[in-house]
Amino acid sequence: MSEQIFESAILITGFLLIISGCYCLIRTYHMIKIIIGIEVAMKAVSMFIILSGYISGNEDLAQTFVITSIVIEVVVAVVAAGIAINLYRKYGSMDIRNLTKLKG
Amino acid sequence: MRVIANIQMVANIAVLFFVIPLAIIAVNTLLPKKLAGRVSFYLGGFAGIMQAAAAAADFFLLSANRLHEYEFSLLWDLSIEGSERFSVDSLSLVMLFCIGMVTIVSVLVAKQTVHDRKRAYVNLLMTLILGMNGMVLVTDLFSLYVFLEVVGLSSFILIAMFKTDTGLEGAFKYLVMSVMATVFMLTGLAFIFMQTGSLQYKHVGMNVLRFQSHSQSVLIYAALILLISGFAIKTGAVPFHSWLPDAHQSANTAISILLSGIVIKVAGIYGFIVLVDLFNEVPAINMTVAVIGTVSIITGALLAMQQNHFKRIVAYSSVSQVGYILLGISTGSTLGLLGTVVHIFNHATFKSALFSNAAALHEQVGSLDINEMGGLEKRMPVTAFSSVTAFLSTTGIPPFAGFWSKLLIIMALWKSNMQVFAGIALVASIFTAAYFLRIQKKVFFGKLPDKYENLTEVKGTVKFAEIMLSVVTILTGVFFPLALLYLKGRGII
Numbered sequence: 120m121s122e123q124i125f126e127s128a129i130l131i132t133g134f135l136l137i138i139s140g141c142y143c144l145i146r147t148y149h150m151i152k153i154i155i156g157i158e159v160a161m162k163a164v165s166m167f168i169i170l171s172g173y174i175s176g177n178e179d180l181a182q183t184f185v186i187t188s189i190v191i192e193v194v195v196a197v198v199a200a201g202i203a204i205n206l207y208r209k210y211g212s213m214d215i216r217n218l219t220k221l222k223g
Numbered sequence: 224m225r226v227i228a229n230i231q232m233v234a235n236i237a238v239l240f241f242v243i244p245l246a247i248i249a250v251n252t253l254l255p256k257k258l259a260g261r262v263s264f265y266l267g268g269f270a271g272i273m274q275a276a277a278a279a280a281d282f283f284l285l286s287a288n289r290l291h292e293y294e295f296s297l298l299w300d301l302s303i304e305g306s307e308r309f310s311v312d313s314l315s316l317v318m319l320f321c322i323g324m325v326t327i328v329s330v331l332v333a334k335q336t337v338h339d340r341k342r343a344y345v346n347l348l349m350t351l352i353l354g355m356n357g358m359v360l361v362t363d364l365f366s367l368y369v370f371l372e373v374v375g376l377s378s379f380i381l382i383a384m385f386k387t388d389t390g391l392e393g394a395f396k397y398l399v400m401s402v403m404a405t406v407f408m409l410t411g412l413a414f415i416f417m418q419t420g421s422l423q424y425k426h427v428g429m430n431v432l433r434f435q436s437h438s439q440s441v442l443i444y445a446a447l448i449l450l451i452s453g454f455a456i457k458t459g460a461v462p463f464h465s466w467l468p469d470a471h472q473s474a475n476t477a478i479s480i481l482l483s484g485i486v487i488k489v490a491g492i493y494g495f496i497v498l499v500d501l502f503n504e505v506p507a508i509n510m511t512v513a514v515i516g517t518v519s520i521i522t523g524a525l526l527a528m529q530q531n532h533f534k535r536i537v538a539y540s541s542v543s544q545v546g547y548i549l550l551g552i553s554t555g556s557t558l559g560l561l562g563t564v565v566h567i568f569n570h571a572t573f574k575s576a577l578f579s580n581a582a583a584l585h586e587q588v589g590s591l592d593i594n595e596m597g598g599l600e601k602r603m604p605v606t607a608f609s610s611v612t613a614f615l616s617t618t619g620i621p622p623f624a625g626f627w628s629k630l631l632i633i634m635a636l637w638k639s640n641m642q643v644f645a646g647i648a649l650v651a652s653i654f655t656a657a658y659f660l661r662i663q664k665k666v667f668f669g670k671l672p673d674k675y676e677n678l679t680e681v682k683g684t685v686k687f688a689e690i691m692l693s694v695v696t697i698l699t700g701v702f703f704p705l706a707l708l709y710l711k712g713r714g715i716i
Contacts, residue, residue: 137406144399157402164409171417180305181416184365188409191372195402198376202383202395209388218392221469 129170136163150203150213154196161192233284234295237311239277240319240356241297243270244349251345259342267330267345270352275323282316294362308362308423314496315359317564318489321571322355324695325484328575331688332582333477335681340384344477347384351377351481355489364412364422367497371408371457374490375401378482382474393466393473400466404456411449414442428501443505450498451511458491460515460549461522464542468530471538476582479534483541484575488567492545495552496563509553513644516549520647524654528661533584533591536662537577540617543655544570550648551632554639561710562631569616569624569699576613576692580606583681583689584666593662598671602678607667609689614659616696619652624699627707 136159143156165185172181203213210217247270251263285293292312299306326348337344354373361367379401383394416422418439419430452463459467467487471479495512502508523543530536548570551563583606585591588599600607616625629652636645680686 137410140406141403144403150395153399157399160406161402161409164406164413167410167413168416171413174417175420177416177420180421184416187365187369191369191405194376195372195398195405198379199395199398199402202379202391202398205383205386206391206395209391215395218395220389220392221396221473 126170126174129166133163133166133170136160136166148214148216150206150215151200153215154199154203157199158192158196161188161195165189165192229284229288230290230293233281233288233290233293233311236277236281236284237293237295237309237360238297240274240360241353243273243277244353244356248346248349251342251349254342256342263341263345264330264334267333267348268327270349271323271326271330273323274326274352274356275320278316278320278323281311282313282320285311285313285316307366309360310362311360314560314564317568318359318493319356321568322352322485322489325481325571325575326352328484328579328688328692329477329480331684332480332579333475334684335586336475336477336582336685343384344381347377347381348481351381351486355485358489359493362424364415364424364427364497367494368405368408368412371490371494372405374486375405375457378470378478378486381478381481382470385475387473389473390475393470397466397470400456400463404453407449407456408453411446411453414446414449418442418446424497424501444507447498447502447505447508450494451508451515454491454494454498455515456491457487457494458545458549459487459542460491460545461519461542464519464523467542468526468535468538471541472532472535476534476578476585479538479581480575480578483538483578484571487541487545488548488571492548492552492563492567495549496560499552499555503555509555509639512549513553513641516546516553517644517647517651519543519546519549520651521546521654524651524658527658528654531592531594533593533662533666534578534581536593536658537574537581540577540655540658541570541574543651544574544617546651547629547632547648550636550644553644554632554635554641556635556639558631558638559635562628562635565631566625566628569628569696572692572695572699573613573616573625576609576689576696577617579685579688579692580610580613583685586681586685587678588675593665595672596666596675597669598667599675599678600667601671602675603667603680605680605686605689609693610667611663612693612696614663616700618656618659622697622700624696624703626700627703 140156140160144153147153165188168181168184172178207213247266251266254262292310294308294310301308333344351374354370354377357370358367379394379398383391412422415427419427456463471483474482499508520543523539527536527539530539548563548566551559551566581591588596616623619626619629633645633648
């Protein structure tokens, strides 16, 4: 019984983290905050993978998946930050409301 | 004995799909800077040609041996349980051939549009190819995701690398949407993993509906929704299309060719093919994919009619054409899959041709606003001809290649009792004709403005790419009935 409570707790925490990450994507206008939101959501996903490995009894496979996904996450964060820095140099601010060149 | 030797050859050639891009990256990085400026493009073109040749050779070897698919590994032992397996089959070989072809076109166009950072362009191109090759060769969902990220990351950098305002903006929008796709997909994968304990295609396909308890089927449906949303974002299908025109318009034209010609198909459509194949026992999936496809066809075409930027119209046209491909996948039948594959090839051809025209116009006219142009047919006959062939093929006018693939898709829809969708697909061709006629009229027909009196035809590699793609479109169209006869002999239609 306590195991089930533990699993549901992780599942619910994960969903809350994903929702907060997506909320961050939608409601903030600052690029760095958007990148932070992305990272928060990705962390929740890593947690799901660990949980599913635990439930299906394949912890070793889950660990390899999580390590790989962490590496990918870091690369995504680096590329996103690189683009954000270049946009900051162009516009002098990190506000995404400046990005209005492409429309239609 | 000879047959066994041939089978070994299949694997030896298939390893090239990983070796060529890696070797080119190594050579290109180690070259001295001066030499790299001159040689890089040749290296990139060489990789494209080798890829197309290897895919064609493997295709014929595979069918000569009457094999359906062939599994291989790079350096490890396949007999160890849980080791990663790559597999080549006819579908993945056609995709690999398309990748090679679009790479060649991209390098040809880049020779005239990319003036600095040539080495970086070729290196990123090779990573992109590596990612796409990996995606079509792997046999488990997590590796599919890893290679998908390789493709995605290379595309972000390729869009942003020239540091124009629009390029950075398009790349940032693409990146944010893509990360949403990643989150959806990985959550879906985690749910499937929870259910099956493995992500290899064969285990997923067998185990997915074995457990019939309520909570478990809820989990599988949730995973399916998340995976479909993720791949739909990567494909740029409506309602997740917002990033696609931005990214494809803002990138350098050589890179738009790659993105529109092949990346959306390998990263998104191939994912859909795998999903429909794995989850074919879930009845809802066919209808879902069909509805996404239909909405994409109509919305993409309607949005394309309102645009004034040449590349943006062509990008919205991709949204619309991807809809046809999704409709073909949704049938789940062999005929539908065949139509899909042929349409993927045709779309790669005519979309590359249209973007080459965009490159030609950008080089000669200097702008891509279609309201400023007119009557360019007299000054740029090759570009006009290639654009008209590509447009007729997109619309599906008989002798051209696009007609046959659309015909196959509509036949497949009709045979699998989806007549409503077949009707919509047929009628929506009129929309395709509408927005392309608008481009043709505004750009190539009509009166030539006085300021373009001294305009000349584009020269060099872009012209060559245009001619090559027109020839491919026309030849595919003219000789396709032979392929149909062969299929009829095999009893597929």
